[in-house]
Amino acid sequence: MEKKSTPPGKTKIINAMRTLLEDRNFSSITISDIAATAGVTEGLIYKYFKDKRQLLHHVLKEYYEYFLLGIDHDLKGVSGALNKLRKVIWISIDRYATHRVFARIILLEVRNAEEYFHSEAYELVRQFNRLLLDIIKEGMDSGEIRGDISPSFARHAIFGTIEHACLNRVIFNEKVSIDETAEQVSYLILNGIKSR
């Protein structure tokens, strides 16, 4: 996940942060906790990261880099905007469900602070968002998706539903059936909740 030969201390710090986020929230994790878990001194953390938040952003960035790598590959061979959407929905839920720390960071810990929106991590998030918007537009052009809604609202519906559905799992540490959740979300967003 890292560039050319990361110093051992840095790696240990990053892993410590991940470990601690597994069952505690960001603000309750102290620098001294991180240092102790990593087995390094507190000062070293500031050698590699501007502050505690930037370390958090870095952890998120690593997840995102890893995920973005897979997504192009996963969409290869899938044809039709709706099929692509279904695939993206499944993948996204899978990530939240199997990477608790990732889910916690992005759903609960970063969005409240300004700096996040200037971080490299956020740049990757935007990249993913553009990808999704492109699929939606493609679907409108092809007629698969209705043309009378705004693409960005469609994105809100898809991601809002996914995130809301995964939130309880993150917060209360509940288990999720990925397939069932993906099925429900896809069905619901694509068809609406109204009888016809």
Place this chain on the structure above:
Amino acid sequence: MEKKSTPPGKTKIINAMRTLLEDRNFSSITISDIAATAGVTEGLIYKYFKDKRQLLHHVLKEYYEYFLLGIDHDLKGVSGALNKLRKVIWISIDRYATHRVFARIILLEVRNAEEYFHSEAYELVRQFNRLLLDIIKEGMDSGEIRGDISPSFARHAIFGTIEHACLNRVIFNEKVSIDETAEQVSYLILNGIKSR
């Protein structure tokens, strides 16, 4: 919004917190900021609130109490589950759009900490959630809403979409057209995004 004759200092503290949340995030607001803005001493804050977070929860609780008061009244005379849903969607977006501080607290600041889920504020949130679930079930019973989806997923779709749509407004301080947003959200969730 408060019980019998709240002491002036307490009111000032609550108002100070609200004022500060208008354009800063929770973690960047210090106790000394709050005290200075309220024109009281730091110690007084701890006279009325266990800690900084509990003050935050209290502010949220006041908003929610106020909102819950209105909702029953607003739904009186609206018949049909779908119409009720449309109304609730409109009201919710209106709240987020016109009460920036409320939106910031609930969307960005509380859900990351365990204590929130034991707070009185959260109890009110649950109460509202139950109300929504009841409307959805009513719609299924009457046949207005399709019976082949899970009510709680329908709720995720409705609230997830609303929250996601309002998030950028909160974060980047953008203006929102309440009517247009409500229209888009309702249309989208009720009808789905798939062409037919």
Place this chain on the structure above:
DNA sequence: ATGATCAGGTAAATATTGTTTACCTGATAC
């Protein structure tokens, strides 16, 4: 009328946590 009690409030001490500084060490490059 008086003094016990208590709510509302202050000021300063203390505890906790985040951040900075000065320095040490061994490998490598000149």
Place this chain on the structure above:
DNA sequence: GTATCAGGTAAACAATATTTACCTGATCAT
């Protein structure tokens, strides 16, 4: 063989959250 530098430490320091001891005036039962 020594200058430099990456990787690292330990301790000082700064910023914040929280606690403590205390003050004041109103109320109220004796």
